[in-house]
Structure formats: structure tokens, C-alpha cells
Amino acid sequence: MATSAVEPNIDEKQIISALHAATEKLEDHDGELVLDISTVRRIDTNAVRALEELVQLAEGKAVKVALRGANIDVYKVLKLVKLDTKFSFLNGHGQRSTKLENFHAEPTAK
């Protein structure tokens, strides 16, 4: 896989603009895009829509999008709108969480 591009520390207040910027970045990118949302406490409907757009575009370009540091409340929102299956999730240390869709990934070393 090509190297991942990382968008570090997306600001909660500017999450919409950050997501739009990330969406634009997809134009020039292949491989994986990692968005660091560890400082985002919560998301509103606009952010949800922006994530939906991002996902749609990424799927079209065969780019995988990973969200790093999503807190449980944000994760729940994504689950309720059925966006959770469209992203992979990394913890704060950049390790992939073991979800069913990542079943084939290599287990992390103890």
C-alpha cells in the first residue's frame, strides 16, 4: 500500500474546513488517508455530512480513510448513521482497532 497521508490534530472548531481540505487532498492521493480527530469532542450534522462526502469521494478514488483517536461519543454517532463501516479506526497510538472488517489484519504484538 502507498504511504499514508496524515492530517494531524483536527481542531473541533474547524472540523468542517479540515474535512473539506482532506477531501481536496484526496484528489492527489492514493493509498490511505489518516485523519487525526483525537481532539474532536463531538460532531454536528454538518460534520457528518462532510464525512459522508469524504467517504464517497474516497471510495471513488479507492483511497482508504482512517480516523485516528475518535472518542466513543463520536464513534457512536458514526455507528448510528452507518458510517462506521466506511472508515477504519486507529487508536491514539496509531494502532488499528480489531473490528470484524479488519479480521484479516495481522494481530498487534503484545
Add this chain to the structure above:
Amino acid sequence: MIASEVVQERVQIPLAAENLSTERIAYLDQLVNQAQTAAAVFTQFSQDDVDRIIKPMVLAGLEQAQNLARLAVEETRLGVMEDKVIKNMVATEFAYNYVKDKRTVGVIREFPERNLVEMAEPIGVIFSLLPITNPTSTVLFKCIMAIKTRNAVIFSPHPKAWRCCSEAVKIMYETALKHGAPEGVFSCLESHTLQDNAYLMRHKDVRLIDATGGPSAVKAAYSSGKPALGVGPGNTPVYLEKTADLNTSVVDIIISKTFDNGTICASEQTVVIDDEIYDAALKKFADLGAHICNEKETKLLERTVIDPQTGFMQPMAIGQKATDIARFIGLAVKPNTKLLIAPIHGVGREHPLSVEKLFPVLAVYRAKSVDEALKVCLDVNHAGGLGHTAVIFSRNDEIIRKFGDVINAGRVIVNSPGSVGALGAVYNDLVPTFSFGCGTGGGNSTTDNVNIYHYLNIKRLARRTQNHMWFRVPNQIYFNMNAVDNVRQFPSRATILVTNPAMERIGHVDIVRDRMAPEAHLHVLVIPDAEPEVKVVMQGVEALNFYKADQIIALGGGSVIDAAKIMKLKYESPAADLEELAAPFLDLRKRVIQYPAEKINRARLIAIPTTSGTGSEVTPFAVLTDKERGRKVTLADYSLSPDVAIVDPQFVMSMPKGLTADTGIDCLTHALEAGVSSYASAYTDSNAMQAIRLVFKYLPIAYEQPRDEEARSMMHNAACIAALAFSNASVGVNHALAHAFGARFSVAHGRANGLMLPHVLAYNAAVPAKFMPSPYQQGYVAHKKYAVVADLLGLGGQTVEEKVRNLIVAVEGLLDRLQFPRSIADLGISRPEFERAVPGLVKIAFDDPSWRSNPRMPLMSELVELFWKAYEGRGARELAPAQRKTA
């Protein structure tokens, strides 16, 4: 029922959405999607976030109450504007007053004493049908509920109330959005059709349907396969009982029946008036503006306001003023007439005005008795109003309660107006609502006034709770040599000494007799030395009654003491049913049958054991044989424990070797089983361990040197101490196996226990196939406790496994030293005979409550295996599974 819904009864809401265009479906999907996103985002909101949004919404609703009321009346042509203003204000201000301090996010209720916490989970997307009768007030109310509970709502107004409803939704939405609510939290269907409703009711992302509407809408909601809140039709009966305050009652009825021109479905429909006050009541109604119809006028009303085809109210009359109705049908009334009252003589199709009438027409009925009144009210209740509302005006509390008891109504309003009373929070403490649940009577899922808690999924966080435990023992135990001297201190007029023939023969009875206080009259009752039978027990009770005994002394082994316990029970509580008291139970705290607390007679029970085994002198158990039915009856209750135990070794000095060994091993089994029981505690462990230590040290000596006083004394104490342990911690699977086997093959209890013991030790020490679900046990510790026993006995070993093995070896060694048979086969029971018996043994053992405190839950197949191991006496230390047939 609502007029349009009456019409729509004949035009059912479709149960499937057909013929919807692609564009329409896309529109509906987009609405749901938007609501779903809003609901999802809403889950992140805290209680403070939510409460910050509600208050401005309420204020906006109050400010617009008049405007919305006017819009509603203009559009629907129903009701009274001024009354709709009040409805709008109740829907906002009163609703806010109810919800403002309620927790609806995160932890909503805590029960610290139960280690339980309730938490809130929002529903998600709610599809809400709105009525024509209370259009805007229902919107205001539901919007407040939805925000308070973090839900999104798609509203579907009644087609004839669309404008006023959508205006109400708009006001609520804009205010909510301004104060931080997620975008899309409310939406209102535009120019929708029944097909739209059907589609949305079945939409996969709609989580709840809230149908405030007519029966067809409610039926469609419940048929959709989604969770639904519905309402039912009303036909409110009113009982105006003779003790009522007539002034207040009549005014209340008029208030209610004319409120919003009678459109609230909880309003009074038929007033049943006691004969004694009937005329006075009608006069008061007339004085206050009601027109009392004569027979001809009543017939006119019947023909005009009720549809003769369907028997339902005519739509044209709904929500109209009394004077307008009168004019329309050609009935001459005074200009300020508020209400048309029509006397009726029954309920049903022959009495058309006995149905629901959502307009200011009231039926009245003269009742000659309370009984007749209640029956007529019940008839009205069943004539289309089941589960809804009923009203009673009375000052007779007994009649009020009787009324509430017989009527099937979710709301029984007492001494207040029905409609406004049912709304809640105005005249009473009912939860305010605009949706009246009618329960199963109305085809609904609740009888509640629908409120915020119906917009939540309530989760319960249940922490592990350990019940308090106990250590209950007789409050007097005297022990060591000559402890029997203590009987002198117990005053008694008449004492019955229960004993067996051997005790008399060898002079033990005389020992006791000589120790009694001089004034005590002692009567000796000799019973057979076997498990007591009912017949024997009743003979003892007869003797107790004859002598009016105030004291019982039981001198003998476990059987004699058990018999005395049961005699005391029946003597003190003659009505006690032994069969009933022997009912099985799982948890002593929760048992169904309670032992009698009331006692007609009282007798102190002193137990003097003459074996060092059962420990019956301190236990709460007694076993009885019911020879007639061929079964054993086990009684268990702390009230059976003797009052005094006298553990005097002089009574065991002459115990034969066989009995010494059997009862000694019984004692050891008690202690080992209590030690690993799931009910074991620090209190019982200390007793169990001490008893084990004493048995290992002194039983061989007592067996080999029966005149050794110290050994006998220590063993006698050990038996009592072990019993203190198992009286509170219970026993285990060893006893279940031994009971079954011993009864079937007439083997002494201690011997039967001994045959099982090494195998059960190995079984309990191994990793279980099935753990015993017990809140008292933390983790699996039986093997570790056996290791502690091994350490206590100085048996050596480095690991837990080694120590367990050493313990088993030590137990086997003890059994050998006591010349115990080491296998069932050694008893001369043939293999074929045993093989035939095993299935029955397993069934009986599994029925035995003893194993329920075992640390390892026994499977039937494992019981089979244990029986066979005991049969063959294979070394328990091998710990290898057997290949045996299952039961």
C-alpha cells in the same frame, strides 16, 4: 374517536405503501436520513445541553399559544379558540414544569441500596401522527418531549390540520435550532398521503411510531411491526353518586364537556346519576345553562347527531357549539345554552346516545342503586371506551375504590372534570400529556399518560450484589464432660424426654433424670431408633399436649433429635402442614413457604446427642419418613434449631466401633463440604477447619480406644462444630449422592458418605465442566481450599495439585484405618443390580437440594460417573474420567 378517523374507518390506512413514485420515496428517505443524522448527533448532548434548548422552546410556545390556537380553529373548524389557548399553555408550561427537573441523559435514577442504576438511551427517529382535535398542543408537547429525550421527530399532521401543525413545528424547530439543537431534529410532512404514512411507518430507520389519532391510525401503527405508542377511543362513563358535592360536580361536568366543545376524548359522555339526586342534578344543569331534552327532543338528537348506519357520532357535530348543533337539527334552545342533555334508559345500539360524542351533548341515566350505577358505567366503558377514562363524583371512599376496581380505564378521575383532569397536572398529579394510553382495552401498549419516559429506552446497570449472610446457631451450647448438669438450670413444669430404647437400657435416661430440677416432672417417650415417621411424631405431639409440656429433651442420635424438632413444631403450631413446609426451595430468603411464627404453645427444646456425627443438636434441619407415601420429607428452617445443645461426651463413651466410624466420617464430610460450599464464609470456614483438624486427630483414637475420654470429647465437639459450619454453609454433592445411595441400599448415612468422599474431593478439585452460578462465590476456589486443609493437617506438597492429592490420600488412609469398605462392590451389591439402580439414583441425587451449594455444578452424567467410581472404588487420586453410560 375523531370525526375524520370515523370516516377513515371505512378508508383504512394502507398497511403497505404502494404506488409511491420514486421521487416521493426519495423525499421521504431524505427526511428520515436527515432525522437520523440529527438523532445520532443528539446522542452527544449532555443534560445541560438539552435543558438549555427546552426552556426557550417552551417560552416560544407560550408566546405563540394564542396565534396557534386561532390557526387551529380556523383550519379545523373545530373547538373553541380560548380553550385551545389553554391547551397550548398546558402543553408547554405544564409539560415544562413536569420535565424540567427530570434527568433524561446519562444516569437518570440511582438505587444505591440495590447496586442498580438506570440510564437513558434515546429512541432515535420517531414518526408522529397528529390528531385533528388537539393539533397544535400535541405538536408543542411532543417537541418538548423529543428534545428533552434527544430524539428526532417527523410529524405527520392530520390533512385538515396541516397548516396549524406545520406552523407549530416551525416555531419549535427554529427555536430549538437557535439554541443548539441538531439540524433536522424536527420535520413536517408536506401534503402527505396515507401512502406516505404507510411508507414511513415501515421505514427501516424509523424506530418508534407515536400515533395520536383515530383507531385506524393506531391500528396501522401497531401493524407496522415497529414499536408503537397509540391511543384508543374513549367513551367516558361518569358516576354522580349521591354523596357528591352537587354544586362542584355539575360545574365540573359542564367545564369538561364544553371545554374545546367536547373534543378531548377523555370528556364525559354518559352521566349515571343516583336516583336520590337525579332531579336536583338536572335542575342544577339547567340553571347553569344546559338544555334538558324531553323524550321527543332526545329522539331527534338520536336521529341526527348519531349516524344510524354505523352507530358512531356524526362528523358534522364534532367540536361544534351546543347552540349550533341545536340550530342545525332544528332544536329550539335558549341562546346561551352550553350543553344539550339527553336522558337515556340503557346502553347499546338501541340507545344511540350512549356512544362517544365529541361535542356538547351529554347522556344521563337515572340509577336506582349503587349496583345499577356501577353496571351501567361498566356498560358504557365497554361500549367503545375500554382503557380510556372514567369519572366519579363521590365522597364515599369505598364506592370510589369499588368504581376504580371494576372500571377498565387508564385514568379514573375523582371529583374533577374528566377532560382537563385526564390531561394531568391541572386538577391532579397525573403526568401531563396529550396522548392517553388505553392499554390492551384500547389496543395499546400502555395505559400511561404518554410522557418522556416513553421516548426513552431505559438501560439498567446492575452491579454485582452480594446478599448479606448470616451465622445462626443456638444461643446456648454446653460442652465437655458432665455438661448435662446444665439441665438443672432450665425451669420446667412438665418435660417430655424423647429417646430410643437403647438410651433407657444403658442408663442414659437416668443420668438426665437425675440432673433435672426437683420440681420438674419428667415423662419419657421412647421411640424407635430410625428416621422418624409421621405416626411417631404425632404420638409425641399427643404426649406433649396431654402433659401440657413446656420443655422437650431429645436424648439420642440424629433421628431422635429430628423427631423431637418436628414434635415441637407441630405442638407449637398445630396447623403447620408438614408436607407444605417441606416444599423445595433454592434460596432461603426467597422461599415460597414460610414457617409459622404464631405459636399456640411453647416448649424449650434441649438436644443431647448420643453420637458424634450428625450435629442435629445445632442444625435447622429435620428429616421425616412418610411411610404411607414411601418418601422422605426434609424440613429446613432456623426455627427448628434446638434452643439448647448439650454436647456431653459421657453419652458417647459406649458408642460401638462401627457407629463411631460412620458418624465420625459423617462429621468429616460435613466439615469438608461446608468448607468448599458456595455459601462458605469466614465464620463457617473457621468452624469447618477446626472440625476437620479434630476428626483427623481424634477419630482414629476414638475408634481404636473407645474409652479414651479426650478423643471422645474432641470428636463430640467436632461433630457439633462441623454442624455449626454446615448449618450455615450447607453441604454439597457428596450428601446428595449419599442420601440417594443410602436410602436405596439401606446403608448408614456416614458409611454412604465415606464411600463417595474421596471421589467427590477429586471431582470438586478439578476444573468444572460447569461452574455453579452463585453470587457468594468469587472465582473457583475449591481446590485452593482443599490445599489449605492439607496445609492445616501438615500433609505437605508444593503445588495446589500436590496438596489436593495428599488430602485425598489422607482421607483414604483414614477410611482404611476405620476399616471402611472402600467400594460399593465391597458391600456385596452386584454390578447388575447397581447398574439397574444407577438411573434412579441419579434422578434422586439430582433432586436433592444438597448439591445446590456445591462449588461445582454437577451434570447428570457426572453423577453417573461418581456413582460408578464409588462402586468400583477406583483410586480417586487418579483423577481420570470414566467411560460410563449416562443416566
